[in-house]
Amino acid sequence: MKIGLIGFGSMGKTHSWCVKNLNYFYRDLPFTAEYEAVCTTKEETAKAAAGFLGINRYTVSEDEIINDKAIDIIDICTPNVYHYETLKKAIKAGKMIYCEKPLCISYAQAKEIAELAEKNNIKGQIVFNNRFLPAIMRAKQLISEGKLGRILSFRCEYLHSSAADPNKKAGWKQNKDICGAGTLFDLGSHAVDLVYYLCGEIISVKSMSQIAFPERIGQDGKLWKTNADEAFYMICKTKTGAVGTIEASKIAVGANDDINLAVYGEKGSLKFSLMEPNWLNYYDGNASDGDYGGNRGYTRIECCGRYPLPGGIFPSFKAPIGWLRGHLHSMYSFLDACHSDKPVLPSLSDGAQVQKVLELALENDKQ
Ligand SMILES: NC(=O)c1ccc[n+]([C@@H]2O[C@H](COP(=O)([O-])OP(=O)(O)OC[C@H]3O[C@@H](n4cnc5c(N)ncnc54)[C@H](O)[C@@H]3O)[C@@H](O)[C@H]2O)c1
Incomplete structure (x- = not known):
């Protein structure tokens, strides 16, 4: 499976460490996964990220990655406010999705994404890594x-x-x-x-x-x-x-x-x-x-x-x-589910459920 990485800060590093080290921790994996391209906001950071990952392709345009037919998975590691648009585009392009938390910045957005993913039969996981300890x-x-x-x-x-x-x-x-x-x-x-x-x-x-x-x-x-x-x-x-x-x-x-x-x-x-x-x-x-x-x-x-x-x-x-091992098992579970016919959990719908609670908390605090 080929992965396109959007955002290369601390979580971009964490996710890519997981993908690169899977073979050490899991025996005889029936799939391979690797990063194909990376996107950040600036040319020089994107180039540095590609160098870090040992790949040739970098860009400042996420559309280039999302619309690339050679890429199967979109890995979203950008600040929260950007998740929604990237998710929407990735779903429309039929990609599998691994998205950092929180899913979006409002319940309306999160619900729309969860419904859109379900309607389009998209495999999408929200990264709640603590579940995997x-x-x-x-x-x-x-x-x-x-x-x-x-x-x-x-x-x-x-x-x-x-x-x-x-x-x-x-x-x-x-x-x-x-x-x-x-x-x-x-x-x-x-x-x-x-x-x-x-x-x-x-x-x-x-x-x-x-x-x-x-x-x-x-x-x-x-x-x-x-x-x-x-x-x-x-x-x-x-x-x-x-x-x-x-x-x-x-x-x-x-x-x-x-x-x-x-x-x-x-x-x-x-x-x-x-x-x-x-x-x-x-x-x-x-x-x-x-x-x-x-x-x-x-x-x-x-x-x-x-x-x-x-x-x-x-x-x-x-x-x-430690903390990193939970992330590694989260990534393994996602890729394994993408490769086989297992359900991807926690799903984008689970991300929306959590977003609903966060919104209830914000509303009650305002009152
Ligand atoms: N699950 C966890 O353990 C965990 C821990 C920390 C952060 N997070 C989540 O991960 C996400 C990223 O956080 P981080 O700490 O890695 O942030 P960060 O600031 O370290 O990195 C963000 C990266 O996104 C890039 N970026 C910003 N806007 C972009 C855009 N529009 N298009 C492409 N790239 C863009 C930046 O250049 C940078 O590379 C957040 O949603 C955060 O909530 C999760």
Whole structure:
């Protein structure tokens, strides 16, 4: 499969690292995938990106890539506001699509894209890479097996400290015109997706946004008035009646890449921390009580790199994993589904479902 890459910043690098290294991590792949061409906004960065990728073709026109018959897949790694137009063109050109989150910057756009993709029978995946960590996959398995029973509540926070420094310059992720919404879209989209994936559809949201530093210096060295949230706090309810909190923040001093997730059911509970991605904590509410504690307590499941075959072979399944491994499995799952007749998940429709929740959060905050 030939891939056209649009945007080559941190995620362009991440996706291309995944494609280039697939063969190390997965045995006897029945397909090959490689980048054919890359597009960025400037000639010199596009040329540098092609050099980095070891390919000859680069351009500043995404249309050139999207309309190229030799290209099967469009990989979208641009800032949020640009996703919609690129998605629309890629769907019309009949390409398979791998698109970074958030899908778009409004629910109306996201819904239109999801419907258009379905109508045109397009295979499209939204990149919610945290779903692809073994601990989260094991959490999904335990919930699907009924080990938690009816889910009653949840907590999910995604914390960074990147905006806690008032001297840090504002970039596009702090500019609402380009990001659509700040930390809510950037980190909140991942947190909402994890709750949606594990606990079901979210139908109502109460929320509050926060801007702690109303002014900073922009990329041009001039004073910049912050117009995108630096933190977002939500109380949510799912279709099945579970209630919980979702928080996204870039002003959490001391945080690195901290997702802390807990799901509480009638029969048990689960806890996960992204800074300790090798472990899933499972509490079996049916374990016997007794003197000195009986058999109760959290079991720390050693998920490590235990992917089913053809994954889990390199490095050894016992070796600790990290953020990049989740991205790698996300990319593998997408390419495998493109090659075979498996469904592509999480789909563009799932991206639209998450976008709906983000929009509910924005609306409630405005009120
Ligand atoms: N899933 C994750 O773990 C994760 C992490 C970070 C960012 N993201 C998402 O990835 C996307 C990109 O973020 P990033 O951090 O890589 O940004 P970035 O600023 O590092 O890179 C953006 C790239 O897009 C290019 N670009 C901008 N406008 C373009 C256009 N109109 N046409 C072609 N190229 C264009 C820029 O030249 C640059 O190469 C965003 O949607 C973001 O939300 C996802």
